[in-house]
Amino acid sequence: MTRVVRLGVSWRRRGIFFDQPRVADGASDLFRDVFGAGKMAVRSVIGVASLPLGMPVELEVIFEVAE
Numbered sequence: 001m002t003r004v005v006r007l008g009v010s011w012r013r014r015g016i017f018f019d020q021p022r023v024a025d026g027a028s029d030l031f032r033d034v035f036g037a038g039k040m041a042v043r044s045v046i047g048v049a050s051l052p053l054g055m056p057v058e059l060e061v062i063f064e065v066a067e
Helices: 020-035
Strands: 003-012 041-050 055-062
Touching: 003 020, 020 041, 020 055
Parallel strands: 003 041
Antiparallel strands: 003 055
């Protein structure tokens, strides 16, 4: 893998909570530490009512892979 192309974070939101981007910072920080700051691309964070299997957070990550 050479870089992160896209990081999508779905956060199961309960009540009045608007800090979804802060929750996703942990995943962004991890990928930045692994790949470097110049290898990060687009990130989106969405608060949702529910996720499969009752999970609190879901990550969708697209990596660029070298041949």
